[in-house]
Amino acid sequence: MAFFQDMVSIFKKRELPFIESFQQSAGVYTFRFEKAEDVTWKAGQHGLFTITHQKIKDHTRPFTIASFPEEGIIQLTMKVSEQPSEFKKAILSLEDGDTIKMAGPVGSFYLKENTPTVLIAGGIGITPFRSMIKQIEADHLSHTQVQLLYLESTKPHLFQEELDDLAKKTSVQVTYLDQRDDLNKALDKCISSYSNNGRFFVAGPKSMVAATTTYLQSQNIRKRHIKKDTFYGY
Ligand SMILES: Cc1cc2nc3c(=O)[nH]c(=O)nc-3n(C[C@H](O)[C@H](O)[C@H](O)COP(=O)(O)OP(=O)(O)OC[C@H]3O[C@@H](n4cnc5c(N)ncnc54)[C@H](O)[C@@H]3O)c2cc1C
DSSP states (O other), X not given: OHHHHHHHHHTOEEEEEEEEEEEEETTEEEEEEEOOTTOOOOTTOEEEEEEOSSOOSSOEEEEEOOSOGGGSEEEXXXXXXXXXXXXXXXXXXXXXXXXXXXXXXXXXXXXXXXXXXXXXXXXXXXXXXXXXXXXXXXXXXXXXXXXXXXEOSSSSOTTHHHHHHHHHHSSOEEEEEOSHHHHHHHHHHHHHHHGGGSEEEEEEEHHHHHHHHHHHHHTTOOGGGEEEEEETTO
Protein backbone atom coordinates (compact mmCIF):
# COMPACT_ATOMS: atom_id res chain seq x y z
CA MET A 1 0.00 0.00 0.00
CA ALA A 2 2.78 2.43 1.00
CA PHE A 3 4.56 1.55 -2.24
CA PHE A 4 1.51 2.53 -4.34
CA GLN A 5 1.06 5.76 -2.36
CA ASP A 6 4.73 6.57 -3.08
CA MET A 7 4.23 5.84 -6.79
CA VAL A 8 1.28 8.25 -6.97
CA SER A 9 3.06 10.85 -4.85
CA ILE A 10 6.30 10.79 -6.83
CA PHE A 11 4.48 12.03 -9.93
CA LYS A 12 3.08 15.02 -8.04
CA LYS A 13 5.65 17.69 -8.76
CA ARG A 14 5.38 21.13 -7.22
CA GLU A 15 7.26 24.39 -7.47
CA LEU A 16 8.11 25.62 -3.99
CA PRO A 17 8.92 29.34 -3.69
CA PHE A 18 12.17 29.98 -1.79
CA ILE A 19 11.81 31.91 1.48
CA GLU A 20 15.25 31.98 3.11
CA SER A 21 18.44 30.07 3.91
CA PHE A 22 20.88 30.37 6.78
CA GLN A 23 23.80 28.59 8.34
CA GLN A 24 22.49 26.34 11.11
CA SER A 25 25.92 25.30 12.44
CA ALA A 26 29.41 24.66 11.05
CA GLY A 27 28.96 23.03 7.64
CA VAL A 28 25.18 22.74 7.97
CA TYR A 29 22.61 24.96 6.23
CA THR A 30 18.84 25.27 6.47
CA PHE A 31 16.62 26.16 3.50
CA ARG A 32 12.99 27.19 3.85
CA PHE A 33 10.31 27.10 1.18
CA GLU A 34 6.65 28.06 1.03
CA LYS A 35 4.16 25.27 1.54
CA ALA A 36 0.88 25.39 -0.38
CA GLU A 37 -2.24 24.57 1.69
CA ASP A 38 -2.76 21.18 0.07
CA VAL A 39 0.84 19.95 0.42
CA THR A 40 1.23 17.54 3.30
CA TRP A 41 3.46 14.72 4.52
CA LYS A 42 3.99 12.46 7.50
CA ALA A 43 6.72 13.68 9.84
CA GLY A 44 9.86 11.75 8.87
CA GLN A 45 9.15 11.41 5.15
CA HIS A 46 11.38 12.79 2.40
CA GLY A 47 10.95 14.38 -1.00
CA LEU A 48 12.97 14.53 -4.21
CA PHE A 49 14.18 18.08 -4.77
CA THR A 50 15.22 19.42 -8.19
CA ILE A 51 17.17 22.58 -8.95
CA THR A 52 15.39 24.59 -11.66
CA HIS A 53 16.81 28.15 -11.34
CA GLN A 54 20.13 27.05 -12.88
CA LYS A 55 21.09 24.48 -15.49
CA ILE A 56 23.15 21.80 -13.74
CA LYS A 57 23.81 18.19 -14.70
CA ASP A 58 22.95 16.27 -11.55
CA HIS A 59 19.99 18.34 -10.45
CA THR A 60 17.96 16.11 -8.10
CA ARG A 61 18.60 14.86 -4.53
CA PRO A 62 16.43 13.22 -1.87
CA PHE A 63 16.09 15.23 1.35
CA THR A 64 14.09 14.64 4.50
CA ILE A 65 11.51 17.32 5.17
CA ALA A 66 12.87 18.52 8.51
CA SER A 67 9.74 20.53 9.36
CA PHE A 68 6.30 19.07 10.18
CA PRO A 69 3.20 20.11 8.18
CA GLU A 70 1.65 22.46 10.80
CA GLU A 71 4.83 24.57 10.79
CA GLY A 72 3.51 25.87 7.47
CA ILE A 73 6.85 25.70 5.64
CA ILE A 74 9.03 23.07 3.98
CA GLN A 75 12.41 23.01 5.67
CA LEU A 76 15.50 21.18 4.45
CA THR A 77 18.61 21.02 6.61
CA MET A 78 21.72 19.69 4.94
CA LYS A 79 25.45 19.28 5.21
CA VAL A 80 27.55 21.41 2.88
CA SER A 81 31.22 20.49 2.66
CA GLU A 82 34.07 22.92 1.98
CA GLN A 83 33.98 21.83 -1.66
CA PRO A 84 30.27 21.66 -2.31
CA SER A 85 28.79 19.63 -5.15
CA GLU A 86 27.20 21.46 -8.08
CA PHE A 87 23.80 20.77 -6.49
CA LYS A 88 24.81 22.30 -3.15
CA LYS A 89 26.37 25.35 -4.87
CA ALA A 90 23.12 25.87 -6.76
CA ILE A 91 20.87 25.55 -3.72
CA LEU A 92 23.09 28.00 -1.81
CA SER A 93 22.59 30.54 -4.60
CA LEU A 94 18.76 30.59 -4.33
CA GLU A 95 17.34 34.10 -4.15
CA ASP A 96 13.97 35.79 -3.68
CA GLY A 97 11.67 34.83 -6.53
CA ASP A 98 13.43 31.49 -7.21
CA THR A 99 11.74 28.13 -6.74
CA ILE A 100 12.77 24.52 -6.27
CA LYS A 101 10.79 21.53 -7.54
CA MET A 102 9.63 18.85 -5.12
CA ALA A 103 8.33 15.38 -5.96
CA GLY A 104 6.75 13.36 -3.18
CA PRO A 105 6.53 13.09 -0.19
CA VAL A 106 7.68 9.47 -0.14
CA GLY A 107 8.90 6.82 2.25
CA SER A 108 7.63 4.86 5.22
CA PHE A 109 9.98 6.35 7.81
CA TYR A 110 7.33 7.75 10.17
CA LEU A 111 5.76 6.80 13.49
CA LYS A 112 2.79 4.48 13.17
CA GLU A 113 2.27 2.54 16.36
CA ASN A 114 1.91 3.68 19.92
CA THR A 115 4.66 1.36 21.14
CA PRO A 116 7.91 2.28 22.93
CA THR A 117 10.08 3.87 20.27
CA VAL A 118 13.80 4.50 20.10
CA LEU A 119 14.95 7.11 17.58
CA ILE A 120 18.64 6.73 16.76
CA ALA A 121 20.30 9.60 14.88
CA GLY A 122 23.79 9.74 13.44
CA GLY A 123 24.82 13.36 12.69
CA ILE A 124 22.67 14.90 9.96
CA GLY A 125 20.32 11.90 10.41
CA ILE A 126 18.61 14.05 13.07
CA THR A 127 16.44 15.73 10.38
CA PRO A 128 13.54 13.21 10.32
CA PHE A 129 13.51 13.09 14.13
CA ARG A 130 13.29 16.87 14.47
CA SER A 131 10.14 16.65 12.38
CA MET A 132 8.72 13.67 14.32
CA ILE A 133 9.34 15.22 17.76
CA LYS A 134 7.84 18.57 16.69
CA GLN A 135 4.78 16.59 15.53
CA ILE A 136 4.59 14.74 18.88
CA GLU A 137 4.60 18.12 20.64
CA ALA A 138 1.93 19.57 18.35
CA ASP A 139 -0.31 16.51 18.79
CA HIS A 140 0.16 16.49 22.60
CA LEU A 141 1.13 12.81 22.50
CA SER A 142 2.38 12.80 26.09
CA HIS A 143 1.57 9.09 26.51
CA THR A 144 4.00 8.05 23.76
CA GLN A 145 7.21 6.53 25.13
CA VAL A 146 9.94 7.90 22.87
CA GLN A 147 13.69 8.08 23.41
CA LEU A 148 16.09 9.89 21.12
CA LEU A 149 19.70 8.68 21.09
CA TYR A 150 21.69 11.26 19.16
CA LEU A 151 25.26 10.46 18.14
CA GLU A 152 27.26 13.40 16.78
CA SER A 153 30.97 14.19 16.99
CA THR A 154 30.65 17.99 17.08
CA LYS A 155 29.28 20.01 19.97
CA PRO A 156 26.72 21.38 20.49
CA HIS A 157 24.65 18.83 18.60
CA LEU A 158 22.60 20.18 15.68
CA PHE A 159 19.18 21.48 16.92
CA GLN A 160 20.29 20.88 20.54
CA GLU A 161 18.56 23.94 22.00
CA GLU A 162 15.33 23.16 20.18
CA LEU A 163 15.48 19.49 21.19
CA ASP A 164 16.09 20.40 24.85
CA ASP A 165 13.05 22.64 24.72
CA LEU A 166 10.93 19.91 23.08
CA ALA A 167 12.09 17.37 25.69
CA LYS A 168 10.74 19.70 28.43
CA LYS A 169 7.36 19.99 26.70
CA THR A 170 6.90 16.31 25.79
CA SER A 171 7.61 12.87 27.22
CA VAL A 172 10.49 12.44 24.75
CA GLN A 173 13.82 11.69 26.44
CA VAL A 174 16.90 12.96 24.63
CA THR A 175 20.40 11.53 25.14
CA TYR A 176 23.34 13.25 23.44
CA LEU A 177 26.28 10.99 22.64
CA ASP A 178 29.63 11.51 20.95
CA GLN A 179 31.12 7.99 20.99
CA ARG A 180 29.95 4.90 19.12
CA ASP A 181 30.56 2.74 22.24
CA ASP A 182 28.30 4.99 24.29
CA LEU A 183 25.57 4.57 21.69
CA ASN A 184 25.80 0.79 22.06
CA LYS A 185 25.58 1.12 25.86
CA ALA A 186 22.51 3.37 25.55
CA LEU A 187 20.99 0.87 23.10
CA ASP A 188 21.62 -1.96 25.58
CA LYS A 189 19.48 -0.12 28.15
CA CYS A 190 16.65 0.37 25.63
CA ILE A 191 16.87 -3.25 24.53
CA SER A 192 16.67 -4.54 28.11
CA SER A 193 13.62 -2.28 28.75
CA TYR A 194 11.69 -2.89 25.53
CA SER A 195 13.18 -5.89 23.72
CA ASN A 196 11.00 -6.72 20.71
CA ASN A 197 8.09 -4.66 22.10
CA GLY A 198 10.04 -1.60 21.00
CA ARG A 199 10.44 -0.09 17.56
CA PHE A 200 13.87 1.16 16.52
CA PHE A 201 14.25 3.96 13.94
CA VAL A 202 17.77 4.57 12.63
CA ALA A 203 18.76 7.53 10.41
CA GLY A 204 22.12 8.83 9.23
CA PRO A 205 25.05 8.07 6.96
CA LYS A 206 25.25 4.58 5.45
CA SER A 207 28.05 3.27 7.71
CA MET A 208 26.29 4.41 10.90
CA VAL A 209 22.93 2.94 9.88
CA ALA A 210 24.56 -0.37 8.88
CA ALA A 211 26.59 -0.64 12.12
CA THR A 212 23.56 0.19 14.29
CA THR A 213 21.29 -2.25 12.49
CA THR A 214 23.89 -5.02 12.79
CA TYR A 215 24.25 -4.28 16.50
CA LEU A 216 20.48 -4.34 17.13
CA GLN A 217 20.11 -7.61 15.26
CA SER A 218 23.04 -9.13 17.16
CA GLN A 219 21.04 -8.31 20.31
CA ASN A 220 18.08 -10.28 18.90
CA ILE A 221 15.96 -7.33 17.78
CA ARG A 222 13.89 -8.55 14.84
CA LYS A 223 14.57 -7.03 11.45
CA ARG A 224 10.93 -5.94 11.07
CA HIS A 225 11.19 -3.86 14.26
CA ILE A 226 14.06 -1.81 12.83
CA LYS A 227 13.27 1.02 10.38
CA LYS A 228 16.12 2.58 8.44
CA ASP A 229 16.61 5.89 6.66
CA THR A 230 20.01 5.67 4.98
CA PHE A 231 21.44 9.00 3.82
CA TYR A 232 23.43 7.84 0.80
CA GLY A 233 26.03 10.37 -0.34
CA TYR A 234 27.81 10.68 3.05
C1 LIG B 1 16.00 9.31 2.16
C2 LIG B 1 17.15 10.28 2.19
C3 LIG B 1 17.05 11.43 2.97
C4 LIG B 1 18.11 12.32 3.02
N1 LIG B 1 17.99 13.42 3.81
C5 LIG B 1 19.04 14.26 3.94
C6 LIG B 1 18.97 15.39 4.83
O1 LIG B 1 17.96 15.65 5.49
N2 LIG B 1 20.07 16.19 4.92
C7 LIG B 1 21.22 15.93 4.20
O2 LIG B 1 22.20 16.67 4.34
N3 LIG B 1 21.29 14.87 3.35
C8 LIG B 1 20.24 14.04 3.22
N4 LIG B 1 20.33 12.98 2.35
C9 LIG B 1 21.55 12.83 1.52
C10 LIG B 1 21.43 13.70 0.24
O3 LIG B 1 20.45 13.19 -0.63
C11 LIG B 1 22.75 13.75 -0.55
O4 LIG B 1 23.13 12.46 -0.96
C12 LIG B 1 23.88 14.33 0.26
O5 LIG B 1 23.49 15.61 0.72
C13 LIG B 1 25.16 14.45 -0.59
O6 LIG B 1 24.89 15.27 -1.66
P1 LIG B 1 26.04 16.13 -2.36
O7 LIG B 1 25.39 16.86 -3.47
O8 LIG B 1 26.75 16.94 -1.32
O9 LIG B 1 27.10 15.08 -2.80
P2 LIG B 1 27.08 14.15 -4.09
O10 LIG B 1 27.95 14.81 -5.08
O11 LIG B 1 25.68 13.82 -4.50
O12 LIG B 1 27.65 12.79 -3.53
C14 LIG B 1 28.82 12.64 -2.75
C15 LIG B 1 29.30 11.20 -2.96
O13 LIG B 1 28.30 10.22 -2.62
C16 LIG B 1 27.98 9.38 -3.73
N5 LIG B 1 26.53 9.16 -3.78
C17 LIG B 1 25.59 10.10 -3.95
N6 LIG B 1 24.36 9.56 -3.93
C18 LIG B 1 24.52 8.23 -3.77
C19 LIG B 1 23.63 7.12 -3.69
N7 LIG B 1 22.30 7.28 -3.78
N8 LIG B 1 24.16 5.89 -3.52
C20 LIG B 1 25.48 5.71 -3.42
N9 LIG B 1 26.39 6.72 -3.50
C21 LIG B 1 25.92 7.96 -3.67
C22 LIG B 1 28.47 10.13 -4.96
O14 LIG B 1 28.83 9.24 -6.00
C23 LIG B 1 29.67 10.91 -4.41
O15 LIG B 1 30.84 10.14 -4.41
C24 LIG B 1 19.28 12.08 2.27
C25 LIG B 1 19.37 10.93 1.46
C26 LIG B 1 18.33 10.05 1.42
C27 LIG B 1 18.44 8.82 0.55
